[in-house]
Amino acid sequence: xxxxxxxxxxxxxxxxxxxxxxxxxxxxxxxxxxxxxxxxxxxxxxxxxxxxxxxxxxxxxxxxxxxxxxxxxxxxxxxxxxxxxxxxxxxxxxxxxxxxxxxxxxxxxxxxxxxxxxxxxxxxxxxxxxxxxxxxxxxxxxxxxxxxxxxxxxxxxxxxxxxxxxxxxxxxxx
Amino acid sequence: xxxxxxxxxxxxxxxxxxxxxxxxxxxxxxxxxxxxxxxxxxxxxxxxxxxxxxxxxxxxxxxxxxxxxxxxxxxxxxxxxxxxxxxxxxxxxxxxxxxxxxxxxxxxxxxxxxxxxxxxxxxxxxxxxxxxxxxxxxxxxxxxxxxxxxxxxxxxxxxxxxxxxxxxxxxxxxxxxxxxxxxxxxxxxxxxxxxxxxxxxxxxxxxxxxxxxxxxxxxxxxxxxxxxxxxxxxxxxxxxxxxxxxxxxxxxxxxxxxxxxxxxxxxxxxxxxxxxxxxxxxxxxxxxxxxxxxxxxxxxxxxxxxxxxxxxxxxxxxxxxxxxxxxxxxxxxxxxxxxxxxxxxxxxxxxxxxxxxxxxxxxxxxxxxxxxxxxxxxxxxxxxxxxxxxxxxxxxxxxxxxxxxxxxxxxxxxxxxxxxxxxxxxxxxxxxxxxxxxxxxxxxxxxxxxxxxxxxxxxxxxxxxxxxxxxxxxxxxxxxxxxxxxxxxxxxxxxxxxxxxxxxxxxxxxxxxxxxxxxxxxxxxxxxxxxxxxxxxxxxxxxxxxxxxxxxxxxxxxxxxxxxxxxxxxxxxxxxxxxxxxxxxxxxxxxxxxxxxxxxxxxxxxxxxxxxxxxxxxxxxxxxxxxxxxxxxxxxxxxxxxxxxxxxxxxxxxxxxxxxxxxxxxxxxxxxxxxxxxxxxxxxxxxxxxxxxxxxxxxxxxxxxxxxxxxxxxxxxxxxxxxxxxxxxxxxxxxxxxxxxxxxxxxx
Numbered sequence: 001x002x003x004x005x006x007x008x009x010x011x012x013x014x015x016x017x018x019x020x021x022x023x024x025x026x027x028x029x030x031x032x033x034x035x036x037x038x039x040x041x042x043x044x045x046x047x048x049x050x051x052x053x054x055x056x057x058x059x060x061x062x063x064x065x066x067x068x069x070x071x072x073x074x075x076x077x078x079x080x081x082x083x084x085x086x087x088x089x090x091x092x093x094x095x096x097x098x099x100x101x102x103x104x105x106x107x108x109x110x111x112x113x114x115x116x117x118x119x120x121x122x123x124x125x126x127x128x129x130x131x132x133x134x135x136x137x138x139x140x141x142x143x144x145x146x147x148x149x150x151x152x153x154x155x156x157x158x159x160x161x162x163x164x165x166x167x168x169x170x171x172x173x174x
Numbered sequence: 175x176x177x178x179x180x181x182x183x184x185x186x187x188x189x190x191x192x193x194x195x196x197x198x199x200x201x202x203x204x205x206x207x208x209x210x211x212x213x214x215x216x217x218x219x220x221x222x223x224x225x226x227x228x229x230x231x232x233x234x235x236x237x238x239x240x241x242x243x244x245x246x247x248x249x250x251x252x253x254x255x256x257x258x259x260x261x262x263x264x265x266x267x268x269x270x271x272x273x274x275x276x277x278x279x280x281x282x283x284x285x286x287x288x289x290x291x292x293x294x295x296x297x298x299x300x301x302x303x304x305x306x307x308x309x310x311x312x313x314x315x316x317x318x319x320x321x322x323x324x325x326x327x328x329x330x331x332x333x334x335x336x337x338x339x340x341x342x343x344x345x346x347x348x349x350x351x352x353x354x355x356x357x358x359x360x361x362x363x364x365x366x367x368x369x370x371x372x373x374x375x376x377x378x379x380x381x382x383x384x385x386x387x388x389x390x391x392x393x394x395x396x397x398x399x400x401x402x403x404x405x406x407x408x409x410x411x412x413x414x415x416x417x418x419x420x421x422x423x424x425x426x427x428x429x430x431x432x433x434x435x436x437x438x439x440x441x442x443x444x445x446x447x448x449x450x451x452x453x454x455x456x457x458x459x460x461x462x463x464x465x466x467x468x469x470x471x472x473x474x475x476x477x478x479x480x481x482x483x484x485x486x487x488x489x490x491x492x493x494x495x496x497x498x499x500x501x502x503x504x505x506x507x508x509x510x511x512x513x514x515x516x517x518x519x520x521x522x523x524x525x526x527x528x529x530x531x532x533x534x535x536x537x538x539x540x541x542x543x544x545x546x547x548x549x550x551x552x553x554x555x556x557x558x559x560x561x562x563x564x565x566x567x568x569x570x571x572x573x574x575x576x577x578x579x580x581x582x583x584x585x586x587x588x589x590x591x592x593x594x595x596x597x598x599x600x601x602x603x604x605x606x607x608x609x610x611x612x613x614x615x616x617x618x619x620x621x622x623x624x625x626x627x628x629x630x631x632x633x634x635x636x637x638x639x640x641x642x643x644x645x646x647x648x649x650x651x652x653x654x655x656x657x658x659x660x661x662x663x664x665x666x667x668x669x670x671x672x673x674x675x676x677x678x679x680x681x682x683x684x685x686x687x688x689x690x691x692x693x694x695x696x697x698x699x700x701x702x703x704x705x706x707x708x709x710x711x712x713x714x715x716x717x718x719x720x721x722x723x724x725x726x727x728x729x730x731x732x733x734x735x736x737x738x739x740x741x742x743x744x745x746x747x748x749x750x751x752x753x754x755x756x757x758x759x760x761x762x763x764x765x766x767x768x769x770x771x772x773x774x775x776x777x778x779x780x781x782x783x784x785x786x787x788x789x790x791x792x793x794x795x796x797x798x799x800x801x802x803x804x805x806x807x808x809x810x811x812x813x814x815x816x817x818x819x820x821x822x823x824x825x826x827x828x829x830x831x832x833x834x835x836x837x838x839x840x841x842x843x844x845x846x847x848x849x850x851x852x853x854x855x856x857x858x859x860x861x862x863x864x865x866x867x868x869x870x871x872x873x874x875x876x877x878x879x880x881x882x883x884x885x886x887x888x889x890x891x892x893x894x895x896x897x898x899x900x901x902x903x904x905x906x907x908x909x910x911x912x913x914x915x916x917x918x919x920x921x922x
Contacts, residue, residue, distance in 0.1 A: 023913045083902045091909040
């Protein structure tokens with residue numbers, strides 16, 4: 001597995017190591033370097049997306065009680081992003097990337113990323129309005145790109161959690 | 175991967191699922207204890223409950239109810255328009271702080287404190303058999319407690335003392351009215367009684383007759399302070415209780431429709447509860463006085479025959495009369511020595527417009543005065559409603575300490591509309607703000623403001639020209655109304671006139687004031703005519719919260735969510751927690767945490783009743799009683815609990831929570847198939863259940879419900895409807911399983 005930074009997709013572990021890796025390790029992928037976390041792309045995605053979430057949250061009417069805020073924080077910021085990134089970016093996108101033609105990119109979006117995003121949006125339709133399902137397609141593509149760029153789900157998870165936190169706190173306090 | 179590896183994956187998935195399940199915060203829900211039957215005679219009526227929060231008996235529950243003792247003879251019920259056994263007033267108490275009140279054996283024996291059913295003070299031809307002794311019949315008991323003192327008032331047809339102003343038993347002056355519309359039934363007038371206990375309801379002084387029965391008394395209210403200052407208001411109609419036109423939601427004959435000359439009366443107790451004037455028959459009560467000035471002339475025009483105690487028709491010249499009549503007074507007594515120079519009595523009532531036939535509606539008038547100086551209040555009071563509208567059913571919620579941020583010390587609210595009784599109305603409200611040394615109780619403290627320069631007038635022409643700023647319209651366009659800040663009121667539904675969306679109707683208004691938080695509840699239907707005639711609409715209970723600290727009104731929230739239009743919500747309750755008890759002397763380390771007041775908690779309840787068309791001969795039937803608990807200033811509501819949900823008819827719940835609000839004591843009346851009615855009691859308690867993030871009273875978010883919008887629209891892929899949604903964890907666990915299986919296959 002490449003560990004040298006954002007040179008390109010590094011989604012596939014070397015054949016020799018694959019046999020010795022646990023499934024959890026394959027799914028989660030590599031952990032990012034600090035300089036990747038502080039790199040321009042991640043900062044742009046994290047802070048830009050965070051700012052957009054703040055604006056969106058401030059535009060929405062209503063408020064949350066302390067109890068609701070705590071519950072929403074655990075659900076929306078901690079648990080759900082982790083599960084979603086493990087399943088969609090880790091498992092689904094990771095497996096799709098093993099198919100050569102789905103690794104091809106158009107405007108930076110791979111086929112695997114696109115399919116994963118469709119699945120991600122569809123799952124949101126189970127419990128959410130259609131508008132929300134459509135809305136999550138944009139960050140899903142970004143998280144998918146990050147997953148391919150950094151070779152793991154850790155950074156997409158951080159981005160996802162930060163965006164949800166910004167949205168939640170803005171909704172609650174602005 | 176080995177089997178051990180597979181096991182690790184399974185354990186990981188299980189751990190994740192458990193993490194989510196246990197990470198979900200617990201949510202409060204309600205559960206009920208056993209129901210206890212408190213009454214013993216099958217004629218229970220208007221059961222009330224209170225609790226003592228201070229004094230040596232803090233925590234004690236006191237219950238009062240009407241019931242029909244074995245000795246009761248038959249009387250005629252003008253309201254129900256049927257014959258029934260006469261009633262007495264009974265008291266029971268239970269020391270909930272030390273015993274289980276779900277056990278009937280822990281209640282005191284029922285004490286008959288009126289004891290009039292076997293007595294008679296006048297003869298009346300009430301059933302066509304000629305004049306015969308009419309039994310004493312106690313009306314609806316009213317109960318109030320403060321400190322260790324408890325006061326019960328009621329009206330009664332047994333009025334033996336013709337002049338309570340003297341100690342001697344003076345000749346009876348009680349009159350009667352012969353109702354032409356009720357087959358000429360002659361019913362004696364009622365007089366007012368008060369009974370008091372200074373030891374938490376354990377022993378009672380002999381009841382004091384406060385009025386003579388020369389006029390018909392009804393609509394009594396008593397309020398007081400633990401230190402002994404106490405007051406009572408009631409109304410007296412010189413022509414007897416009027417039947418009403420049955421256009422409102424009630425049965426009529428409740429005292430809402432009155433004759434000209436009907437006055438609001440006021441009596442107060444000296445602060446020591448000692449009889450300081452042995453020459454009168456009022457005990458420690460001062461002689462009652464009129465608060466209003468409506469009896470300006472003698473009776474005139476057609477009216478039902480009024481007779482004296484000898485059966486002779488009373489000449490109009492001997493009957494009080496007037497152009498205006500006052501009714502349905504409400505009373506409060508408040509005292510904060512840092513703000514008030516003396517305990518202050520607040521009185522508000524509705525009064526017919528003295529318009530000589532130009533306008534048939536009513537004004538809402540308001541008084542405030544030192545509790546022992548009613549003469550200091552102008553008899554007109556101050557008109558606080560829109561003089562052009564018909565305003566009625568005024569209520570208010572005062573508090574001892576003003577809100578720390580808002581200065582809010584009073585909210586006064588009423589029904590108002592363009593139409594006369596029974597017509598569509600909105601709930602209008604003014605706040606009383608204490609600021610700059612004011613008490614918050616004066617008309618000049620009200621916001622939106624009233625025209626204080628001339629509001630205390632009896633002259634219709636002057637009254638109609640008053641420049642009262644329109645009160646806040648709480649109920650207008652309830653289903654689409656949005657949250658609004660104080661600065662946005664002008665562009666919100668709160669600024670609507672009552673003619674906006676005039677087909678809607680709001681009734682049964684309730685309010686709760688705790689610090690900077692004001693809650694206003696009401697039952698509402700979007701189209702009254704469709705409710706009344708087609709039954710395609712019904713009443714639901716809505717609540718609005720005003721956060722005075724930030725000046726923000728919430729959107730109306732439908733708490734009952736009855737979508738079946740054949741069922742109405744009625745008799746709603748909105749009850750806050752009482753003040754802290756002695757077990758919370760040190761709130762940081764209370765001896766009994768349950769005695770520490772949680773002002774963010776309140777209870778709501780209502781009854782359900784079949785919605786019967788006004789064209790139908792069928793009578794509405796009472797169904798179940800429901801109760802719910804609001805927490806975190808209404809941000810969360812428990813699921814509804816059937817407070818009383820049997821095959822019997824249940825109605826008229828009364829609630830009393832503990833200061834911390836984890837327990838609720840409730841009473842209600844339950845009528846079985848034989849028509850026997852019992853006073854029932856039950857303890858409702860709270861328990862912690864896994865939180866349902868969007869359940870509770872509100873159900874699906876309506877147009878005006880923005881509170882849970884985040885959880886509905888965002889919050890990712892979990893279900894806001896379930897405490898734990900297994901979908902995504904199951905996908906993750908399944909994915910791990912598949913990948914593990916494939917890995918093992920490849921290695922083989």
